[in-house]
Amino acid sequence: MDPSARNAFNHNFTDEKYQQFLERLNNISESNIEFRVAETPVFLTKDFRNKLIEAGSDVIQTILRPDFKELTERSIPEKWRIPNENDHPHVIALDFGICKDKYGEIVPKLIELQGFPSLFGFQLFLGEAYQHIFNIPDEWTTYFNGLGNASYTGLLKETILGPYQPEEVVLMDVNAPQQKTAIDFYCTEELIGIPVLALGDLKQEGNRLYYLKDGEKKYIKRIYNRLIFDEIDNDPEIFKNNVDIRQPLDVEWITHPNWFYRISKFTMPYLQGDYVPKTQFLHQVGQIPHNLENYVLKPLFSFAGQGVIIDVKPGDIEQIKDPENWILQEKVNYEPVVQAPDGGVKVEIRLLYLWPDGDSAPTLAINLARLSKGKMIGVRYNKDFDWVGGTIAFMRS
Secondary structure: OOHHHHHHHHHHOOHHHHHHHHHHHHOOOOOOOOOOEOOOOEEOOHHHHHHHHHHHHHHHHHHOOOOHHHHOHHHOOHHHOOOOOOOOOOEEEEEEEEEEOOOOOEEEEEEEEEOOOOOOOHHHHHHHHHHHHOOOOOOEEOOOOOOOHHHHHHHHHHHHHOOOOHHHEEEEEOOHHHOOOHHHHHHHHHHHOOOEEEHHHOEEEOOEEEEEEOOEEEEOOEEEEOOOHHHHOOOOOHHHHOOOOOOOOOOEEEOOOHHHHHOOHHHHHHOOOOOOOOEEEHHHOOOOOOOHHHEEEEEOOOOOOOOOEOOOOHHHHHOOOOHHHEEEEEOOOEOOOEEEOOEEEEEEEEEEEEOOOOOOOOEEEEEEEEEEOOOOOOHHHOOOOOOOEEEOEEEEO
16 A cells, blocks of 8 residues: 555544545435445555456456356356346456465455446545545546546446436336435436436336336336345245336346356356465365365355355354355455554455446446455444445555
């Protein structure tokens, strides 16, 4: 991490500025932020930025393999398999922990990957707010590939809207206004003009979907999908009371729900490289490692870290009835590289890619970062700390 930028930021930080920063963010829309935003961004060195880009590119090369769909066919639960899948994910998110390698070098290590949207709208406003309130010089950017606010917004529009008008494309989640990430929904609405709908707002006419605006039917050509099936798995009545989106409907998906499963923990055993922890499907592990304390067990079909076994013991493995649905992964030890007033803070950086139709590969566009002092990254492990939460990484342009 860049020490000169860190020292300058910490020296000029005040609680008053942080409150002004939060006020600015909460004024973006009528939806307040329902997650903690950290007091500080992350400042990357050029060297670490280049390592991140290389690490992400290694993963993308696997996703671009001609046989990638064949490799990941088993990843999709049959009850959540959706017809009319397209040939590529429109969005990709790659999570890297910041760690030390065996030589003592600071490196990124892949933690998770998703073929699913992240905070593509909110991160633009978040970066602007940090830069404005904390007087971060213009030489610092949150974007990759030479993008800026206008060109990034253009790429986002191209990806989500495609050839359609904003009123023909909807952002949809099961109960959108009540989601913790609702602020991102309304940021996206402001940036590209698409309406934000709950699942219950969808209406069906034959195999077409529409929504009502001022009593008028608006037919839907595309759904910018924010609904995660894992979140509704415990509600067997959901598609009796709402449109069953698993039908073969005349609608395009951004990104198609099947990609949520294809690009996930399931992909990890197929990845290689210096920035990927050794990962195997549990049923393919020939010899259980003697140093299990250096591994974690993860269920393939779980959401938000549920079911992960951090301190693995031989008995944990013996009790697993479906080893084909678990991975054994080398433990990644985060290095507390961000200096807060009261000590070091661990960091995870999410690289966010956009892949509009017609492009041969995704474009690395912007990033998201999370700060943690707890045992794991995530809200439940950081409830009683400050200088933790959602943030963004700046790099010299």
